[in-house]
Amino acid sequence: MKLMTAAFEWQSRAVVGRHLRVYLKNWHTSFLPPVMEPITLLLAFGLGLGAYMSGGIEWNGRRLGYMDFVAPGMLAYATFITSILQSLFGAFVRMRYQRTWDGQLTTQIELRHVVWGEILWSAVLTTSYVVIVALVLSGCQVLGLIHLELARLPIAIPIVFVSACAFAALGLYFTAVSPTIDHINLPLFLVVLPMGFVSSTYFPLTHPVVATISTVNPLYHLAEGLRDLLLGPGPGAHLAGLAVLVTLMLGVLVPLDMRLLRKRVLGD
């Protein structure tokens, strides 16, 4: 229980504060790439690929323009990839090369705060990126390129934040078990990228096997849940499924991360 409530203790916020300070120092280098990536993808997939799909896409018995289909998927994919990469590479560098964690652990910060600090920071950073992507999408809506229920967009923000926490807990698991930074390529190519593809973020899943696998993929439920929210009738079964998976991930992965990192960082 102490492991989970540490998320709300001042030490975890102090760790987030440290990461935020570094981010603000380097904002011009760390800010642009993740912001440009979804914009580029929107142009490439939406305008580029979408131009070949003039008939649109069948979704839940409705015919949608490809740009409308892909826009909520982009919010979901940005949530997934930003949080997981931050907790993979960013956390690994701080743990292994910069020894930031070792320095923090000589103070009143305990390992559980370091872990929660990394997870919460990942989620804060991810949410800020998603807000920017949402602003870009709102601009597209003004230009008439997409047609979302924009009034429901703010509801997506807390959903993104909590989902990012769960994805970050998964990223930290890989950080904890990767012996070197090169080994991170294994989970990246064997787990993270396949999860990204089997998710209906950029295209609908029609193959029955793939569709079955996707039901245990939280990213799939996030993408479809955001579509329900922004295109359909509102929050539905996918967001409920997401809530179950996110709760499971946090409940299992956070204590596991702490156990593995305790052994790795403290040698205990």
Place this chain on the structure above:
Amino acid sequence: MAGMPPLIDAHGLVKRLGGALVVNGVDLQCHAGQVLGLLGPNGAGKTTTLRMLYGFLTADAGVIRFEGSDVSRDMTRFKRQLGVCTQEDTFDGDFTVRENLTIAATYFRPRPTEVRRRVDELLERFALAPYAGIKPDALSGGFRRRLMIARALVHRPRLLFLDEPTTGLDPQARVSVWDLVNGLRAEGLGIVLTTHYMDEAERLSDALTVLARGKVVAQGTPKSVLGDMLGEHVVVMAAEPATAPAVAAWLRSRGSGDPLTVLDTWHLPLSGEQLADFARAFPALRYEVRPPNLDDLFLKLALPS
């Protein structure tokens, strides 16, 4: 110090790591205004003991008290009183020297007061002011150590842990770290220090705790530890084939064990009475007599038990 509980008082500390018993029942104490030297050969359990004392590792058994209170009841409160300078540099490479001190202050509650003034004071005191705006990676080894110690002091702790603070430094940088440690002791800080340098331990420590194979083998002032463990004199002689076997046999007959060997010389720790006997037993032997030092103690501890 009489009547005052020790700043830190550890009793019966035990720690297993990876199945091996690394620390096996260690007791130690450090008072305010005192430097406690924690000594022992590699693998003796010094760093593990230190890590338990500053809360990095949890002891399998034993109790640690700070001013009489069991620290396990409120570890966070205990850690507010501690400054920790680890063996390895653990700077925050994303920040400058000044920012490293400022950011460290954010990791403590109650928040340190007047942080800006405290940071300026530490930069001056540790001669780091000219480097305040650069990244720690650009500092020399001696100044990195200074920054590590300064960072450990930013929140005004009452007990400081220094894990091999001068390892790898040149003699001038070592002496300047000693000066800083002396100054901190004079201000009433309790300091627990591990070191491999015997001259450092002798110069700085008010009390020693000597570990070997995870246990305390000697405790007290440097002089009393040497007296208890070694005797009052050390005979230094060449280990020549003509004389060495007879000396070895004499030592064995008195239950003194094997001589301490450094290259081709033997160093024999003896009491005053034993020295007189030795002189009578080997009247023609050429040798020197000198006072014992902590190097002799290390050599003795490194011998198989």
